[in-house]
Amino acid sequence: MARKLPKKDVVIIGLGWTGSIMAHELTDAGLDVIAIERGPWRDAPTEFPPSYAQDELRYRIRHELFLRPDQTTFTFRNKMSETALPIRTWGAFMPPNGVGGGGVHWNAETWRFLPSDFVLRTHLTERYGASFLPDDMTIQDWGVTYDDLEPHYDAFEYLCGTSGTAGNLKGQIKDGGNPFEGPRSRPYPTPAQKQGYGHTLWAKAARELGYKPFPQPSGNMSQAYTNPLGLRMGPCTYCGFCEWFGCGNYSKASPQTTILPVLIRKSNFSARDNSEVTRINTDSSGKRATGVTFVDSQNQEWEQPADLVILAAYSMFNVQLLLLSKIGQPYDPTANTGVVGRNFTHQAMSSVDGFFDKSKFNFNPFIASGAIGMCIDEFNGDNFDHGPLGFVGGGYLGQVQTNGRPIETTPVPSGTPKWGAQWKKAVADYYLSSLKGGSIHASMYSYRDVYLDLDPTYKDRFGRPLMRMTIDFHDNELKAAAYLTDKYADIVKAMGAEKVDKSPRKGSYDVTKYQTTHLNGGAIMGADPKTSALNRYLQSWDVSNLFVLGASAFPQNAGYNPTGTVAALTFWAAAAIRNQYLKNPGPLVHA
Amino acid sequence: MRWGPVWVCDMLLRRRDLLATTACLLLGAVSAKAAILHERLPWLPNTADPPQRATPGPWLFFNGAEGRAMEAIADRIIPPDPQTPGGKDAGCADFLDRQLAGPYGRAEGLYVRPPFMPGKTQQGPQSKDSPAEKYRKGLAALDHACRSKYAGKTFAELSDGDKDTVLKGLESGDLKLDGADGKAFMEQAVKDVQMGFFADPIYGGNRDMAAWKMIGYPGARYNYLDWIERHNERFPLPPVSITGRAEWTPRG
């Protein structure tokens, strides 16, 4: 029997990036806010100090900072005709858990999407004609534009101290930056990070091939920074233990370094950790949320009533909670009805390894940060003519090698035996003179038969159905992957590599092969309640005092890391709540 | 004479101090309790959750035969050479022994609810067996297969050439094991041995940071601000483990 707690103005489910930003905004507006986080409190001095944070086995291989599948996981199948089986150990992605969420252990690659990304269907139809797009591709316009979001991208970048070089300042293209980016109102708050030898040489080769390389926008500080809340960060020291790891010296943007120390001092804010929300409660009409039910670490059930519910968990868990709480019509891929679960996407990553003469090249791969690197955007989005190519979409190409951690990053040329004396020699020969992976960060567009729903068989520790992923790659993405991989390989070759090994994304979607934790969609935003779960302000069409933040709102994925856009949308929704909703609670958009 | 207010007596802290060993507190159990975060960032002095070090000594998981087999496998996956020890002397079997005796071996944290059904490779491992169980079965089946094929010799007793033949056979699938998936076993063994080779020495492998010295990896360092723009130069400092290096101890 759930015990009822005193009512709050706002309950926020999850205290990661979106929960922290929204809590900061709503406490600023004077509201009484409680956040409920499934995982533990985390902070650098006690959870990832620079005395033992640099432990590859513990954090990169055993994933100690991440969600444990036995706490909850998903089931997976490629096609509707198959039986989904549980993801018993993480592979293709790695969900976060704890205060700070993925913001604790992300790379801090901080991108904006392209203006055309937000009006994708309109844009591609105009340029290539409707029949150019596959019939079962379900891409949509977002309902917001890049211009709507620009001030909010800016707000996030200044919150984080993002290090970069602007490429488009108020319409003026600037040398050294990304010439394809949407116009920004002001420069990055700090200059771009310094680059290593491999990154620099790659950029030189790219330039010589006629591309316009620029430094990756980085939430690892290029210099000490004080953000608008008065919080201080130190300069990144290029330790090479960034993504998968917490930052030990306050130099990676995270909720802990950019928001929480100020948020926690506010008398109108509190949070509970190690408490999992199991249900969003609604009244008898089903149109109004009354609060949430959560379970603490002692397995005690509690009810937290609130006037406004913000669902700010990791994207997939947003969708699962909506389904379990029976909010919104579940998507049926056969009938093509319903909205919750549709337009589920991931990323279509490819890689290229380059091997160089060790007597001439020493890349010191262990000196790097999570968002270091040089990129080109010529092959992202619709920045290039897809007409003759027979696919849509793309991604940035970047020599963004983040580490030389030896369990993970001791590449050998293809054809080398996987063990034995030759393997050992190849590892030693190439460790300092190889470039591993690169980032061929291709988009994944949405399809009718790629979706989320509840599994009929497998349950979590509360006995609730796990979320089921039905996902496979379509020809469009595989064609794009092959094309982009070839372009990337050309640059590595032009650098002077002895050998270039290409690994374009191929075949079926494989839950054992990691390719970012950028899972999106399932509770998408849009202009039409028949094909979206949320309106343009991320407000639920069905329950007007519920907002759902995160990449679950993306109608399709773009060729960039999502966090910048996730955060911008959160600031955008917060502004709508503060300026419109609070004055007049109710639906903000009448469809 | 010293005067001054004593700090707040928090009963929780007191209890934890009693449990402390060598001034080191393991937060694990305590941080699993739900707490309210309000007014100030949490802080506990003398708090750390350092890695669980592998202590030297007899096998914790392997029996004698398994240990011998695993050392022999490690020495073929990473053969010794004049510059760098092989998998055995680097401690890769010791590493794996400690790992299998611990949470990794027990499949702690993984989703182990039924039903267990075979799936496509893309759906990931679906076996009920934990890594520890897989190694028990695999090592037993390996020695059994060797005895049949090589006149009663266990894997460890074979010549290096024969060992390689066996391992290649497992890798290709040509050599099938009775009661274990030989191909999967070999794939995992390669991963685990190489992991032990390159992990921090506190875990039992990479003895004396031999693997790190082999490749030129400086180990658990954190500040390269003075080196990021020194391109194409050999980094001069020796590798350091999480628990340090020889130079940390004052000599004399």
Place this chain on the structure above:
Amino acid sequence: MRSRIVSSIAVGAGALLFCVAGSYAANKLDGQDFTQVERGRYLATAADCTGCHTIPERGRPFAGGRAIETPFGNIISPNITPDPETGIGNWSDDDFDRALRKGVRSDGSMLYPAMPYTSYTKMSRDDVMAIRAFLSTVPAVRTQAPPNTLPFPFNIRAAMRVWDALYFTEGEFKPDPQKSADWNRGAFLVQGPAHCGACHTPKSFLGGDKTADYLRGSYLQGWFAPNITNDARRGLGGWSVDDIATYLKTGHNRVTAATGPMAEEVALSSSQMTDGDLKAIATYLKSIDGGQDNPAPVRADDPAMVAGQAIYRDVCSACHGIDGHGVPQLFPSLADSSMVRSDDSTTLIRIILRGARSVATKDEPTSPAMPSFAWQLDDAKVAAVVTYIRNAWGKPAPAVAADVVGKARTDLQPRTD
């Protein structure tokens, strides 16, 4: 007999006071009363009454009950809310003044100098009455503080008369006409309500101030309150007036951060004082001579220095920088820090072993924390890296031996802060 007469007078006076106190609390205060209460609030903040008389996070300001640790046992702070039975509601103005400026309780018994009457004596009667007026406005709390746990013979208050004769010089602050108004204000604050010497002046074995070593630093409860004279090497000689004022106001400056008991002081007291007062304190402190000495630096090839350098480069430089200068307002500059060069290295050792959270204030909310290294570094290694950071960057300091670290490690073990 005498005490009953005293107490009945006290009751009578107390009843009168209670009415008056009631009117303080109940009435909307007129301009003059309001000013006195606000002046009293400010002085109480400077004097940090709440630091001893409020148990943190219990939400009952000035209700006492906090244990003050002394080598002789714990002294429990009394309830100083206006409650007539368990607080000071029944005290007369004279009672209150005698307690603060003479060290005598309302029943005539002696206060232990855990109550810093030896400093508060510098205040005027007007000052004390203002504090009284402020305290009369706080909510009355009915709670009896538990008794002290001082063992015999320290529980004999009468013995304090002897102590007072040795160590207590009664008397208001007398400004020095040769000095500036700022200096005088600073001197009044430091010697008087802010009672800095209570922690920062070393003590004799009986617990009295070693006045010859005024503000040159003192050990208390597992911390070393550093030298805050103008000593260039061990004190504030390298700090400007602004550096000091910024530190007191925000808890951080370009060199270092307040942690431990000083973090509490900043949060409760100096962060709420005026900029002018903080500048005055700084001006005064910069005028205090710390004596000079120049120890020989430890040689760079000393085994401790060699080992310390390796440890520093591999571990500490992650935050404190390869050049030892840290990051301003975030990670202390070991190269510039005078606390690092303290004669008594307790604070240095305990921060390394146990970690420390720096204070969060409105102006500096980041509150970065240093992690605990006790599990990673044994006594010899801590001694080596401490010796190294004390000598690596120009200003030298004596080496620290491994057994000093070992003793500190043992002493700190039972502590909860």
